[in-house]
């Protein structure tokens with residue numbers, strides 16, 4: 542029998558039969574996994590404080606053999622991200638983070654960078670970072686890792702290469718950039734300044750550290766946030782329940 546030990550983020554926990562729990566968790570090395578914690582409702586000895594959604598744990602588990610179901614042997618709490626539970630706004634954003642990740646990286650899709658992003662994002666939220674900024678960082682990077690990066694290399698209508706000078710227009714239906722000659726910005730297809738485009742490129746590329754040095758003014762941040770909100774809504778919005786609380 543093969544046993545595994547993974548860094549994991551607890552996604553969902555629900556009751557199963559009289560004494561068990563069904564736990565879904567995102568691992569760094571094996572993607573999203575669902576497992577049964579036998580007897581965990583009656584005795585949490587093997588799972589002290591760690592079967593709570595939105596916690597980072599070290600999980601021990603093995604494959605039960607049938608239908609890809611796992612049995613959980615035990616786990617150790619690594620980070621409970623306590624700041625997340627201190628308010629409705631951080632908790633809503635953190636729930637949205639998990640939900641978007643579940644849609645973008647379902648079971649059998651292994652993307653360690655998505656796990657690293659989730660861990661970093663929950664850490665930022667817990668430590669009280671600016672939630673609007675955290676949301677932008679997370680959404681842009683998660684969508685890019687999931688195969689939905691916004692193409693910022695050219696105008697999608699006239700194919701003119703975007704050289705980094707001047708602004709553009711984001712077209713949510715296409716998930717692409719248009720130049721200002723081809724499209725006029727309005728509420729449904731928002732403008733992006735040159736700064737916003739370069740910020741969005743950095744976010745999509747996962748430049749977490751350099752973002753601190755990136756000159757992102759509040760207006761640029763607002764533009765990126767608006768574009769990403771429309772982008773997520775067009776690509777996968779209907780499948781997300783938590784967005785209504787944001």
Ligand SMILES: [Zn+2]
Nearest residue numbers: 696699720723
């Ligand atoms: Zn054009």
